[in-house]
Amino acid sequence: xxxxxxxxxxxxxxxxxxxxxxxxxxxxxxxxxxxxxxxxxxxxxxxxxxxxxxxxxxxxxxxxxxxxxxxxxxxxxxxxxxxxxxxxxxxxxxxxxxxxxxxxxxxxxxxxxxxxxxxxxxxxxxxxxxxxxxxxxxxxxxxxxxxxxxxxxxxxxxxxxxxxxxxxxxxxxxxxxxxxxxxxxxxxxxxxxxxxxxxxxxxxxxxxxxxxxxxxxxxxxxxxxxxxxxxxxxxxxxxxxxxxxxxxxxxxxxxxxxxxxxxxxxxxxxxxxxxxxxxxxxxxxxxxxxxxxxxxxxxxxxxxxxxxxxxxxxxxxxxx
Numbered sequence: 001x002x003x004x005x006x007x008x009x010x011x012x013x014x015x016x017x018x019x020x021x022x023x024x025x026x027x028x029x030x031x032x033x034x035x036x037x038x039x040x041x042x043x044x045x046x047x048x049x050x051x052x053x054x055x056x057x058x059x060x061x062x063x064x065x066x067x068x069x070x071x072x073x074x075x076x077x078x079x080x081x082x083x084x085x086x087x088x089x090x091x092x093x094x095x096x097x098x099x100x101x102x103x104x105x106x107x108x109x110x111x112x113x114x115x116x117x118x119x120x121x122x123x124x125x126x127x128x129x130x131x132x133x134x135x136x137x138x139x140x141x142x143x144x145x146x147x148x149x150x151x152x153x154x155x156x157x158x159x160x161x162x163x164x165x166x167x168x169x170x171x172x173x174x175x176x177x178x179x180x181x182x183x184x185x186x187x188x189x190x191x192x193x194x195x196x197x198x199x200x201x202x203x204x205x206x207x208x209x210x211x212x213x214x215x216x217x218x219x220x221x222x223x224x225x226x227x228x229x230x231x232x233x234x235x236x237x238x239x240x241x242x243x244x245x246x247x248x249x250x251x252x253x254x255x256x257x258x259x260x261x262x263x264x265x266x267x268x269x270x271x272x273x274x275x276x277x278x279x280x281x282x283x284x285x286x287x288x289x290x291x292x293x294x295x296x297x298x299x300x301x302x303x304x305x306x307x308x309x310x311x312x313x314x315x316x317x318x319x320x
Contacts, residue, residue: 037080046078054122062092077090085114160195164285168287174205174206181197184196193235198218201215205299212299214247217246223237232275235270235285238269244262247295279320280317288310288311
């Protein structure tokens with residue numbers, strides 16, 4: 001019975017030794033000290049100190065590691081180059097950093113300096129790997145959130161209002177008209193402008209006998225696409241409108257003779273805008289197109305037509 005406690009103690013010591021050896025084998029750090037440094041470094045002491053210094057530094061594996069082993073697998077190489085001691089840290093066959101130490105001090109002191117340099121390199125590598133892992137995790141979280149979002153196209157834009165004064169001419173009937181226009185719409189984010197407007201043009205038809213007076217009330221659809229430049233914004237887009245046309249023949253009597261009909265036009269709208277501050281802009285534009293419906297005109301007993309090409313110029317002020 002006296003030998004039972006001794007046997008238990010031996011078994012306990014053996015178990016502790018096996019656990020320690022397994023831990024050392026799992027987190028083993030290989031230290032190579034070149035022979036050329038033996039005059040300056042105590043190689044055996046340097047190996048022990050480096051292993052102790054790196055024993056509490058857990059270096060994660062790189063994200064693109066081909067193995068899932070949790071062992072750091074660090075390799076520390078100590079060599080002499082250009083009157084300096086060089087401490088290199090390698091991991092998985094790749095150089096991860098190095099430190100250069102001056103050849104000063106006793107061999108035990110040099111061994112301690114080498115261990116501190118190796119520990120610093122290992123901690124830097126650990127922080128770099130952790131930073132990469134956190135960035136990778138955030139990237140995965142963003143991708144997961146993007147997959148979970150509803151799949152729709154967001155429409156975001158800023159409303160605007162554009163007031164302008166215009167003058168226009170036509171080839172058929174030779175109308176010379178002028179008047180205001182008011183356009184409102186939505187300026188999409190990094191995209192086109194969606195706008196509708198109203199316009200009033202009034203003036204004489206100089207190519208028809210009696211010079212009848214024209215009143216043109218229209219509703220417009222005018223999408224466009226703005227292009228940003230250093231000196232301003234170029235805006236290009238189609239213009240479609242439907243108009244109520246009123247004609248006054250003043251040659252009949254003092255009250256005149258009124259007739260009403262409808263027409264429309266299709267044109268290309270091109271404008272150049274300068275910023276005035278904020279989102280306000282001064283704009284100069286031109287329209288070039290054609291009337292979509294011929295308007296017959298009877299004045300002073302003679303017949304004429306309002307038709308042909310349409311051209312206009314405008315000066316506008318845009319508000320956000």
